Amino acid sequence: MGQDPAAIIAASVAELKARVADAAAARFGFALKTTEFPWSCDYYLKTGEMMPADGIAQLRPFDAIYLGAVGWPKTVPDSVSLHGLLLPIRKAFRQYANIRPHRLLKGVEGPLKAGGFDILCIRENTEGEYSGAGGRVHQGTPDEVAVETAIFTRAGVERILRFGFESAMRRRRKLTSVTKSNAQKYSMVFWDEVTDQLAKEYPEVEVTHTHIDAMAAKMVMAPESLDVIVASNLFGDILTDLGAAIQGGLGFAASANICPDRSAPSMFEPVHGSAPDIAGKNIANPIAAIWSVAMMLDHLGEKAAAEAILTAIEAATATGVGTRPGSHSTDAITTAVLTALEA
Amino acid sequence: MGQDPAAIIAASVAELKARVADAAAARFGFALKTTEFPWSCDYYLKTGEMMPADGIAQLRPFDAIYLGAVGWPKTVPDSVSLHGLLLPIRKAFRQYANIRPHRLLKGVEGPLKAGGFDILCIRENTEGEYSGAGGRVHQGTPDEVAVETAIFTRAGVERILRFGFESAMRRRRKLTSVTKSNAQKYSMVFWDEVTDQLAKEYPEVEVTHTHIDAMAAKMVMAPESLDVIVASNLFGDILTDLGAAIQGGLGFAASANICPDRSAPSMFEPVHGSAPDIAGKNIANPIAAIWSVAMMLDHLGEKAAAEAILTAIEAATATGVGTRPGSHSTDAITTAVLTALEA
Numbered sequence: 182m183g184q185d186p187a188a189i190i191a192a193s194v195a196e197l198k199a200r201v202a203d204a205a206a207a208r209f210g211f212a213l214k215t216t217e218f219p220w221s222c223d224y225y226l227k228t229g230e231m232m233p234a235d236g237i238a239q240l241r242p243f244d245a246i247y248l249g250a251v252g253w254p255k256t257v258p259d260s261v262s263l264h265g266l267l268l269p270i271r272k273a274f275r276q277y278a279n280i281r282p283h284r285l286l287k288g289v290e291g292p293l294k295a296g297g298f299d300i301l302c303i304r305e306n307t308e309g310e311y312s313g314a315g316g317r318v319h320q321g322t323p324d325e326v327a328v329e330t331a332i333f334t335r336a337g338v339e340r341i342l343r344f345g346f347e348s349a350m351r352r353r354r355k356l357t358s359v360t361k362s363n364a365q366k367y368s369m370v371f372w373d374e375v376t377d378q379l380a381k382e383y384p385e386v387e388v389t390h391t392h393i394d395a396m397a398a399k400m401v402m403a404p405e406s407l408d409v410i411v412a413s414n415l416f417g418d419i420l421t422d423l424g425a426a427i428q429g430g431l432g433f434a435a436s437a438n439i440c441p442d443r444s445a446p447s448m449f450e451p452v453h454g455s456a457p458d459i460a461g462k463n464i465a466n467p468i469a470a471i472w473s474v475a476m477m478l479d480h481l482g483e484k485a486a487a488e489a490i491l492t493a494i495e496a497a498t499a500t501g502v503g504t505r506p507g508s509h510s511t512d513a514i515t516t517a518v519l520t521a522l523e524a
Numbered sequence: 525m526g527q528d529p530a531a532i533i534a535a536s537v538a539e540l541k542a543r544v545a546d547a548a549a550a551r552f553g554f555a556l557k558t559t560e561f562p563w564s565c566d567y568y569l570k571t572g573e574m575m576p577a578d579g580i581a582q583l584r585p586f587d588a589i590y591l592g593a594v595g596w597p598k599t600v601p602d603s604v605s606l607h608g609l610l611l612p613i614r615k616a617f618r619q620y621a622n623i624r625p626h627r628l629l630k631g632v633e634g635p636l637k638a639g640g641f642d643i644l645c646i647r648e649n650t651e652g653e654y655s656g657a658g659g660r661v662h663q664g665t666p667d668e669v670a671v672e673t674a675i676f677t678r679a680g681v682e683r684i685l686r687f688g689f690e691s692a693m694r695r696r697r698k699l700t701s702v703t704k705s706n707a708q709k710y711s712m713v714f715w716d717e718v719t720d721q722l723a724k725e726y727p728e729v730e731v732t733h734t735h736i737d738a739m740a741a742k743m744v745m746a747p748e749s750l751d752v753i754v755a756s757n758l759f760g761d762i763l764t765d766l767g768a769a770i771q772g773g774l775g776f777a778a779s780a781n782i783c784p785d786r787s788a789p790s791m792f793e794p795v796h797g798s799a800p801d802i803a804g805k806n807i808a809n810p811i812a813a814i815w816s817v818a819m820m821l822d823h824l825g826e827k828a829a830a831e832a833i834l835t836a837i838e839a840a841t842a843t844g845v846g847t848r849p850g851s852h853s854t855d856a857i858t859t860a861v862l863t864a865l866e867a
């Protein structure tokens with residue numbers, strides 16, 4: 182013990198990011214200036230906080246943040262570690278668009294018999310069911326009641342839906358708005374109304390309203406029918422883990438937390454957590470982390486480098502590297518991608 | 525139009541239920557006394573309500589309620605039809621345990637490469653995220669805010685978890701409690717605490733805490749690792765549609781809304797809705813509806829009849845009847861099951 186898997190992962194992910202980004206930078210002739218922050222559960226155990234009081238201010242000047250997974254539930258409850266680092270960063274920097282691509286990379290065998298889907302999931306990232314509003318009364322007694330309040334603002338709902346419509350316009354022009362308006366008659370009926378209003382501005386986009394339960398089923402039964410999905414914080418969270426599953430597992434799921442107006446840094450991270458059970462064993466799949474580097478470079482304007490990384494990832498997976506759990510070490514997969522990238 | 529697909533489905537499901545239940549009753553020597561209530565969206569259009577003001581009182585004397593799917597979103601918003609019929613029945617009769625079995629019936633090809641799972645999903649059915657508490661301010665203006673409050677009581681959480689532990693004791697003694705306590709720090713942390721307290725009373729049960737996002741992924745990646753799942757109203761709703769998907773589709777997903785102390789009637793219904801798109805075409809898969817009849821007879825103490833129906837269903841599916849969308853008509857599948865049941 183005494184070692185924080187989250188820190189280990191963060192460190193190795195940071196190293197990985199450096200290696201991949203440096204290789205891309207060398208090939209495409211740009212330079213990245215990076216600073217590392219050791220904020221983690223380990224840091225919490227030493228200081229009592231997940232990041233310094235001025236952590237947000239320290240991060241603000243950067244163009245982008247790359248986050249190694251965080252969490253070490255054995256000693257720091259997730260509710261502490263995430264509310265002290267990941268979630269405040271998303272909120273403080275108005276990273277309201279959490280973007281997660283789901284498709285099968287070449288050579289990867291997913292759990293579904295079906296293949297051939299290409300989904301872009303856009304998750305609201307700053308409010309809704311994860312607003313952090315609520316409370317408990319009569320705590321510890323038989324009369325205890327806990328409430329958790331989802332808060333949806335028009336500003337918040339409109340901007341994420343607009344982001345979704347704009348994304349759909351750049352893709353196959355199909356947008357599925359996911360709610361649960363048949364059972365949540367305030368928040369989700371509101372979301373549906375805003376969707377219908379915005380839809381008028383985007384007549385070229387084919388809009389479908391789907392309930393979260395039906396949507397979960399559809400991701401498994403007919404993923405090829407989906408293009409862009411827009412969903413609330415919680416629903417997007419669930420659907421993107423499901424998206425990760427159908428694309429072969431969390432080892433393949435990359436993500437970007439975007440502040441679209443660029444008034445603050447955006448943040449890039451694999452969807453997976455710190456995976457304490459396998460941390461430090463050199464068996465974690467680094468592809469989600471590398472794909473997230475590509476998303477970061479794309480956001481920074483280095484589109485050719487981003488595409489080259491994705492091509493390199495698929496050059497590796499197409500030959501079977503990293504496509505089955507345990508078949509290759511973290512290092513071996515990274516090396517295969519780097520080799521392809523430098524080629 | 526003018527025809528309510530929900531009513532059509534309800535009628536044909538009622539007829540189906542009658543045929544199957546009668547056949548089982550004839551074979552096992554009991555009799556069912558049934559009364560039909562035409563409460564539907566059609567009824568709403570005529571009367572302005574989904575059921576009469578004393579609807580709950582009319583239903584109370586019965587031992588069980590069999591519900592054909594309800595909903596006709598083209599003319600009655602789901603938020604009206606469901607809050608006027610299905611949801612109030614679940615709440616008024618303290619049907620707090622919504623039980624949904626997920627396994628592949630013989631001969632059915634699911635969407636997953638994996639097979640061989642047998643999951644019992646137990647969904648809290650009366651409170652939580654579907655409490656119906658919330659509101660909207662500044663409606664229709666740019667400043668609009670909508671809130672939806674999930675309310676969890678200790679009584680509500682404890683009783684559903686106890687139901688889960690008891691079910692696990694009768695099965696493989698593995699219980700997965702599904703929350704999202706890393707992001708919802710009031711309701712879900714509370715749920716986790718109650719789980720840990722109850723776990724002490726059931727030392728034989730192996731308890732796992734899993735977040736809803738990871739759980740969605742697990743249902744697709746490793747369904748065979750799951751036994752009993754207990755989840756909140758919303759999370760259970762999502763997971764059971766996903767469960768339906770991996771078992772081949774909503775046409776195979778049965779459910780029971782149980783009032784465990786039998787102080788009020790329990791309700792049985794297929795998980796699927798009224799499917800307006802296919803209503804009346806004689807192509808809907810009746811297996812979920814028939815399986816729900818079996819669950820009802822089991823609840824009424826007719827265990828042999830319930831088992832015989834399930835055996836009859838699998839006798840039909842094993843030969844390919846009803847296992848692929850469109851391969852057989854609703855009538856053909858029903859007849860195949862009835863023939864097997866009478867054999």
Ligand SMILES: CC(C)[C@H](C(=O)O)[C@@H](O)C(=O)O
Nearest residue numbers: 263267418452454706707737
């Ligand atoms: C760790 C957790 C709080 C986080 C979330 O739910 O947002 C994660 O699941 C994710 O999807 O990024």
Ligand SMILES: CC(C)[C@H](C(=O)O)[C@@H](O)C(=O)O
Nearest residue numbers: 363364394606610761795797
């Ligand atoms: C129709 C809807 C309100 C209902 C629910 O969400 O409870 C349904 O999806 C179900 O799963 O029984």
